[in-house]
Amino acid sequence: MNFIRTSWRFLGNASLSLWLIYALFAEFLIGSIIMRHHPSLFHALKDMTLQQWVVLYGANSLRATWWFLGALILLFLLALTTTVCGTDKLIATIGALRGSGLWRGLLKLSPSIIHLGFLLLLLGQLVSHTVGINLHGNILATSGTITVPGSRMKITLKELKVDFFGKGARFLGMDGSPRDCTGVLSIIDAQGHHDRVISINRPVWYKGWSFFIEDFYPKSRGVTRSPFINMVIRKDPGIRLMMGGAILFGLGLIMHLLLVTRFHINRGHSPVNVFITTVPSPVSHKRHHIRQE
């Protein structure tokens, strides 16, 4: 029990959080410089799970990947400290909510919402890159069919339309080059046929699966080979967590900014002082007080 209490206090220490944040800053900064010299090593992460990448690339190229592995550990520790600090703060805030009024209560809760959003984003990223299906290199020609692995779904590319820039296009050197690519996917499953439009930056979602155009053919006019797309097939359980995290984070941030401004316009104080004094002091076993300047 003492060990748990001591660990909780240690993880709830503000200095530790700050050290972790700046250590992550240093790791990512150094890592971005290393990445410039080894782009393909990290580009492989788009095609495979984190654990596959660690085994195939990470562990075998430690000179270039040490920072990334270190950053993963630091992110895990930061998630722990954020959880501990956030819990302490939430307990203190709930206790102080009585008699606060709705707006002041929301202001006190907004940092907790921001931190919760951050944790969900991290969790979503972890789930997305460790679990689920991520298949690249699925070539689908028009009227061709592929079966979605691990399911009874079949996908047919009913049609593919590639628009090209005409002569005298506004964009120099782009005459005859593609300017858009749109297709119609026909998804066949036990429920029947379902047609969906797919395009660049416009994926198709269907029953937890998502389909993206990674590349397409033809890239110029006048070719006679059958058009096709290079499709990415994903089943990503982490995406909903990330969306939830992003929404919470954004809401918490907007709430905090607007309410801080509201309180301080009404009182004639600078919003900054309240922002700074209401960000939680993550010290265990101490009640949170808003310091008045």
Added chain:
Amino acid sequence: MISLRFPIETFYIASLIYGIALLCYLLKLKRLSVLCLVTAFTVNMISEISGRYLIWPYCNMFSEPFFLPLCLAGICLILIILKRDEQALSMVFMIVLFSCMAIFFSEGYYPPFTLMSKSIYAHLFHLFVFIAHGSLIAGAYLAIHSVFKKKRDDIPYQIIIWGFAVLCGAGLFGMVWSYMGRSDVISWNHYYFHSIAIWFYYVGFFHLHLIRGWDQKRKAWILLGGAFLIFWFDYLPQIGGLHIPGVLNARLYELY
């Protein structure tokens, strides 16, 4: 039909007027300086809007060098409305400096064409990033300015808070754009990771108050460090790094 050179030529005019605003400030003609600033801001805005309109729905992804003076001028005008004329006009030299860098060092107004840029999220991401960078640089400048004036001032920190909030918004839009185009919220390249590093830098800044001894004076230097990071890692690559300027040729600003 508007020529593709219209945005860059209007940017030249805006830069000239920014220069006149600076001259008026140095000659202590404050009202004229403010008038020139308002005019230059309007012309710069026309340049920016036309630049986006001309290649809509595609996105002008690396136009930060041309947007930054606009953002800084906008912040100056907000400070003038808040009756902080001296602080606002002291920033004009920075606007002129960035305008000159865009004119003489930029590799071109329009980036190489990519279908990936055809997304509303690409537009939102880039706009939010440019506004965030402008706010964070302006906030850092004003914070250091107040340190040297030996005055306690909260305005720079308000600008930094809003700048960081906009930066977070940029991150969220960037994630959506990346997911829609690449099936992954993370772009596995160095641009993404140095942006994350800068984000963590500011996250750390906002938690400094939890540690004793971090007064406004010390925090101002942290902000200066953040502005330097943005300049070195985000701004410089968009002008092709530090290099001797080429011939000022409008043809450079046509799409390639």
